[in-house]
Amino acid sequence: MEQQLKSLRQEAEATMAQVADLESLNELRVKYLGKKGVLTGILRNMGGLSPEERPKIGMLANQVRDALEGLFSGKEAELKQKAKADRLGREKIDVTLPGRLFLQGHRHPLSLVQEEIEEIFLGMGFQIAEGPEIESDYYNFEALNIPKDHPARDMQDSFYVTEEILLRTHTSPVQIRTMEKLFPSLPVKVICPGRVFRKDDDATHSPMFNQVEGLVVDKGISLADLKGILLEFARQMFGPERQIRLRPSFFPFTEPSAEVDVSCMLCGGEGCRICKGSGWIEILGSGMVHPHVLKMGGYNQDEVTGFAFGMGIERIAMLKYGIDDMRYLYDNDLRFLRQF
Amino acid sequence: MRVGYKWLKELVDVNLEPQVLADKMTMAGIAVETVENLAQGLDRVVVGEITAMEKHPNADKLWICQVNTGSEPRQIVTGAQNLKTGDKVPVALDGANLPNGVSIKPAKLRGVSSNGMLCSISELNLDPADWPEESREGILILQPDAPVGQDFAVYLGIDDYVLELELYPNRADCLGMINVAREVAAITGAQLKLPPWADGAEPELPAGEKQVKVSIEDPELCRRYTGMLIEDVRIGDSPAWMKQRLAAAGMRSINNLVDITNYVMLEMGQPLHAFDFDTLGGGEIIVRRANAGEKLVTLDKAERSLDESMLVIADSQVPVGLAGVMGGLDSEVIDKTRTIMLEAAHFAGANIRRTSRSLGLRSEASLRFEKGVNAANLLAVQGRVAELVLQLGAGRPVGPVVDSYPVQVPPVSISLNTARVNEVLGLNLEDAQIESILAPLGFKLEWTEKGRLQVHVLPYRADLNLEVDLIEEVARLHGFDKIGTTLPSGNTTLGKRSEEQKLKLRARHLLANCGFSEVINFSFTGPRALDRLGLPPEHPWRQEIKLMNPLRDELSLMRTSLIPGLLETAARNVSRRNVDLALFELGYVFFPADKEMKSLPEEAYKLAGLAMGVIPKAWNHPQTEMDFYFVKGALENLFGELGADNCSFAAAEDIPFMHPGRTAAVMVRGKKAGFVGEIHPDVQESYELPGKAYIFELDGSQLFEASGARAEFAPIPRFPAVTRDMALLVDAEIPVEKVYRSIRRAGGNLLREVRLFDIYQGAQVPAGKKSVAFSLVYQSGEKTLTDEEISALHNKIKKTLDQEFGAELRQ
Numbered sequence A: 001m002e003q004q005l006k007s008l009r010q011e012a013e014a015t016m017a018q019v020a021d022l023e024s025l026n027e028l029r030v031k032y033l034g035k036k037g038v039l040t041g042i043l044r045n046m047g048g049l050s051p052e053e054r055p056k057i058g059m060l061a062n063q064v065r066d067a068l069e070g071l072f073s074g075k076e077a078e079l080k081q082k083a084k085a086d087r088l089g090r091e092k093i094d095v096t097l098p099g100r101l102f103l104q105g106h107r108h109p110l111s112l113v114q115e116e117i118e119e120i121f122l123g124m125g126f127q128i129a130e131g132p133e134i135e136s137d138y139y140n141f142e143a144l145n146i147p148k149d150h151p152a153r154d155m156q157d158s159f160y161v162t163e164e165i166l167l168r169t170h171t172s173p174v175q176i177r178t179m180e181k182l183f184p185s186l187p188v189k190v191i192c193p194g195r196v197f198r199k200d201d202d203a204t205h206s207p208m209f210n211q212v213e214g215l216v217v218d219k220g221i222s223l224a225d226l227k228g229i230l231l232e233f234a235r236q237m238f239g240p241e242r243q244i245r246l247r248p249s250f251f252p253f254t255e256p257s258a259e260v261d262v263s264c265m266l267c268g269g270e271g272c273r274i275c276k277g278s279g280w281i282e283i284l285g286s287g288m289v290h291p292h293v294l295k296m297g298g299y300n301q302d303e304v305t306g307f308a309f310g311m312g313i314e315r316i317a318m319l320k321y322g323i324d325d326m327r328y329l330y331d332n333d334l335r336f337l338r339q340f
Numbered sequence B: 001m002r003v004g005y006k007w008l009k010e011l012v013d014v015n016l017e018p019q020v021l022a023d024k025m026t027m028a029g030i031a032v033e034t035v036e037n038l039a040q041g042l043d044r045v046v047v048g049e050i051t052a053m054e055k056h057p058n059a060d061k062l063w064i065c066q067v068n069t070g071s072e073p074r075q076i077v078t079g080a081q082n083l084k085t086g087d088k089v090p091v092a093l094d095g096a097n098l099p100n101g102v103s104i105k106p107a108k109l110r111g112v113s114s115n116g117m118l119c120s121i122s123e124l125n126l127d128p129a130d131w132p133e134e135s136r137e138g139i140l141i142l143q144p145d146a147p148v149g150q151d152f153a154v155y156l157g158i159d160d161y162v163l164e165l166e167l168y169p170n171r172a173d174c175l176g177m178i179n180v181a182r183e184v185a186a187i188t189g190a191q192l193k194l195p196p197w198a199d200g201a202e203p204e205l206p207a208g209e210k211q212v213k214v215s216i217e218d219p220e221l222c223r224r225y226t227g228m229l230i231e232d233v234r235i236g237d238s239p240a241w242m243k244q245r246l247a248a249a250g251m252r253s254i255n256n257l258v259d260i261t262n263y264v265m266l267e268m269g270q271p272l273h274a275f276d277f278d279t280l281g282g283g284e285i286i287v288r289r290a291n292a293g294e295k296l297v298t299l300d301k302a303e304r305s306l307d308e309s310m311l312v313i314a315d316s317q318v319p320v321g322l323a324g325v326m327g328g329l330d331s332e333v334i335d336k337t338r339t340i341m342l343e344a345a346h347f348a349g350a351n352i353r354r355t356s357r358s359l360g361l362r363s364e365a366s367l368r369f370e371k372g373v374n375a376a377n378l379l380a381v382q383g384r385v386a387e388l389v390l391q392l393g394a395g396r397p398v399g400p401v402v403d404s405y406p407v408q409v410p411p412v413s414i415s416l417n418t419a420r421v422n423e424v425l426g427l428n429l430e431d432a433q434i435e436s437i438l439a440p441l442g443f444k445l446e447w448t449e450k451g452r453l454q455v456h457v458l459p460y461r462a463d464l465n466l467e468v469d470l471i472e473e474v475a476r477l478h479g480f481d482k483i484g485t486t487l488p489s490g491n492t493t494l495g496k497r498s499e500e501q502k503l504k505l506r507a508r509h510l511l512a513n514c515g516f517s518e519v520i521n522f523s524f525t526g527p528r529a530l531d532r533l534g535l536p537p538e539h540p541w542r543q544e545i546k547l548m549n550p551l552r553d554e555l556s557l558m559r560t561s562l563i564p565g566l567l568e569t570a571a572r573n574v575s576r577r578n579v580d581l582a583l584f585e586l587g588y589v590f591f592p593a594d595k596e597m598k599s600l601p602e603e604a605y606k607l608a609g610l611a612m613g614v615i616p617k618a619w620n621h622p623q624t625e626m627d628f629y630f631v632k633g634a635l636e637n638l639f640g641e642l643g644a645d646n647c648s649f650a651a652a653e654d655i656p657f658m659h660p661g662r663t664a665a666v667m668v669r670g671k672k673a674g675f676v677g678e679i680h681p682d683v684q685e686s687y688e689l690p691g692k693a694y695i696f697e698l699d700g701s702q703l704f705e706a707s708g709a710r711a712e713f714a715p716i717p718r719f720p721a722v723t724r725d726m727a728l729l730v731d732a733e734i735p736v737e738k739v740y741r742s743i744r745r746a747g748g749n750l751l752r753e754v755r756l757f758d759i760y761q762g763a764q765v766p767a768g769k770k771s772v773a774f775s776l777v778y779q780s781g782e783k784t785l786t787d788e789e790i791s792a793l794h795n796k797i798k799k800t801l802d803q804e805f806g807a808e809l810r811q
């Protein structure tokens, strides 16, 4: 019997080595270790053994059972591992195929740039103010130190609805509206984005375009503060290396007034096609709020000062994205919109 | 204003490269648009003399010329046939790069060496009109006295640069060379060299035979009028130097007298006008408003109808000139004119502007009067004219100059607080520095106390009236680049968007994330836009606000809806084969607040979109048609994400441009706030769209008012949810939403979720019926529901549906 057990073990071990799948392994397990298996069969004959031999053979049988159990579970783990590995191999997919399509629309570049400008100024503590697109002559001109027959009205030919009502030619009327609304609180610190309209229509002018106006009024506001705010804006918008330059200019509602140039983002100031060799690109107009305008807004011109600036969103967007023709912006061709 | 650099240098001792000066001026507020080299391309072109000519041995049409150009003689082969020995001609030497792009190098022509080129008018880019007819063909033949070897540009007097100034409206003073020189002196510190006449007094002239009588009836419109008589007028040619300067300034020479008035205008900025004195009735000048119905034939031979807003120069009977705009034809100076009355006056700019606009008549004079001239200097101007008339022998100015000056503007004197200068500019200038910055302007400066500078402004700077005007002078003359950068130091402010601004921005993001691309259309539209929609005349969108002066008809009305713009954009895209579109726009539309347009219009914020075509197929999904439910889904998503509570959809059959069976009104808090649906086939045809299009438009203020609901946490149930499906047959016309609501109502609060997962109409169901299938999720917050409880509830729902819709259960 002892011999039988030993050969059983050897035989089981040898057969097991041939097994390649879990199913055959299970069959084998049943064959050797099952209730009607070979081992049980051998042990059934234990009754014929002497009482001395019985525990000895019993122990041996247990050893063989344990060893076989161990071998079976080892083999089983091995086969499972292998089966998993095989499955992983079979399940390979082409990961370079495109993913599930999510229909994504695109924001208009002017809208994106406007949002970016807003974010920059929000970060510097500005609020966003709005005003009507159809304005009174008073807010659009008179209150901004541009009386009737002022030559500066030539600079911006306007669309009129009546003698007294027109499409606003700039976002500057929101300056007055904001001051009227906020007076007497200080500081006034707003930007005013929006559509504006001028009677121009050619390759570089659109009869409708978008501006962002800025206004700060407080005690002790200086031209140096204006430079500081605009430098910060230029760097956030066009890169940390940018410099700005102020050129004296004229606007009826600011004095001193300045055009603001930013060092060319393409050549860094060396001179190139975009900056026409000068190294500088004009991006906005600005100045210290004219005392008459402060007064129109309700503030005491002797107690507070302020600065204002205005920029065309089109120009900023064209510079930022390298758009070379303004007409794309209002054409809304899907092939254009998709690029943003 | 075109400023000749040589002329400028006569008036101010400036020695900078023209471009350097231009940059300095620009950075000090006198913007120089361009610096033009008048001798561009004439480098190494000189005056030469042909000393000998012979025929080319190998070519019939070529000549071999020996040319003296000042140094050793050179041989030049030319094909021109208009030359003879002794002619003076322009010669381009080796290394010349001519204006027409030709570079000159030594060459051999048919075996004969040629060392340079004889030039024609076109090769030198000269204006043929400046040269006699016979010079326009072949090589340009110069005057016999042209100095051999002289630079051709010097010979022409165009070895010069012109600085083109782009003047701001407040600096009209720089429309005169004298004031430009003053400005250049102030900017560069160069010494001014103004001639004595620049600020001259009344000229001392011999008394003439005749006298002119001047009266000003409207001193508000004419502050000052001076008249000088010039007798024994001799009309003739102007000298070359004057012609050259006029040409450099962009003016053509006419005759000596006209040229003198133009020349003095360029020098002193003052427009002048000459009348034939003998044509003036009564020998009289009356400055008055025109009478209604009066007519005047102006110098351009057009008859002008005048009205009482216009200022005229009249003699004792009729208008003889439109003040400050253009003279009359009848008093024009002509060859036989014997005596001239020369006008130098000050007219109110605003009135000139209005007259010139209403007549559509602009002149060099009107442009200058509009911007403002210096009334204080008119006698100096007359003096300068007198001097030039004598110098050119153009006539005999006689005295006294008549001067009517009813409105004298007192001299401007401004007290400048130097602390204020530093405060406004963010500088730390000492009093002495401020004084030295302002000194070069030539104004008298007085310290009234420490920190207080009294500035006596000269009258030519009419733009300086307020303290802030002087602060600007300090800023620009000191240099904006010397001002530092700081940040406002006042109270800290919080930068944040208002709730409505947040919602507007959020809506843009959400619509883009639903596949719609943002467009920006013009706010104006045309009268045909709403015709294309087939809107009846009484439709509210027809109340468009009209522009008085539109660019063109199709941009003449303010939009009352975003829809026409979207449809036009779609049509434009379709014409370029972009046929699969999902677009949106957010923006304002406009309605009159009252019929008479007394108050500002109402501006309403709208959200609108359009979808058409397909979402193209890909390897992992089939092509999907854009349809009503795509757009509706986007809106539901928008409402959900904006936190807009109580938004719903109800069939709308009454929108004229929409498909009556495929359009829903969007209800916000129970009120109509827009629509969504398929466009009417007529509209599709009128925009030539290739397929169905789905559009929506929502009212922003209604939507935003209902938006912003804050999310509120509800505990997550700990007890299991059970899902049961329910498929039923109902009449095809019953809206599913009605069924849905009944299920909800019958299910009570143990029914957590109802989802429509199938809808079918066709062969498998009886005619006139449709099958709808819902997934119902049951769950309690307090306990695990038993099968019996769920079945009871499920059956209750079935029974309700049976009662309400005769719904038949499908198994």
Ligand SMILES: [Zn+2]
Pocket: A264, A265, A266, A267, A268, A269, A270, A271, A272, A273, A274, A275, A276, A277, A279, A280
């Ligand atoms: Zn550049």
